[in-house]
Amino acid sequence: MKNKTLAAWLAFLGGPLGLHRFYLRGFGDVLGWLLPVPTALGLYGIERVQQFGQDDVASWWLIPLLGFTIAGCCLTAIVYGLMTREKWNAKFGQPEDADAGGTSWFTIFAIVLSLMIGAGVLMASIAFSFQRYFEYQVEEGRRISQ
Incomplete structure (x- = not known):
């Protein structure tokens, strides 16, 4: 039997690694195997920021992948947790x-923590990517005008 509480916690804690997908659908689940890819790319983006600084354009694209993956897994945990017994x-x-x-x-x-962490990570990812993008646009505008 697939336990809803365990699935919600797996989606919250191990979602970016696909643990909830493996629990519910087995090791043949393709999406479960693909979930660690954006997670690893996002972690690589964080490593690039530490190595090259915040002006690294590649990290602007990579870091939000981690944030959006975490936020999506938190949303999945919320959906699992709120599903009715009959539907589950x-x-x-x-x-x-x-x-x-x-x-x-x-x-x-699990639902409450997923909502708090997921919303925070989603907003931070959006703020980071847009801030870096607009700062880059301002710098390019200054360079063109000179």
Whole structure:
């Protein structure tokens, strides 16, 4: 039986590595294997910022990949946590009244943490990428005008 609470926590904590996908769909899930790619690229972007500074254009594209992946996995945890027992059990071929699709306080904590962390990471990713982009545009405008 696929437990909704465990799936929500896996999506929140291990989502960027695809752990929730492997738990729910097995190791043959293609999206589960693809999720670590933007995570690794985002971590590489953070490494580039530490190495080359904030003026590195490649890091402006790579870092938001990590943020958007984390935010998407947090959204997935929220969707899992808010799914009704009947819908969860029907989706995974379990009896309609199985306890695995029930909501507990641990599920609520996963939803709340996913909402807080996911929203914060999403806003930070958007702010970082837009700030760096507009600063770059201003610098290019100054260079053209001189």
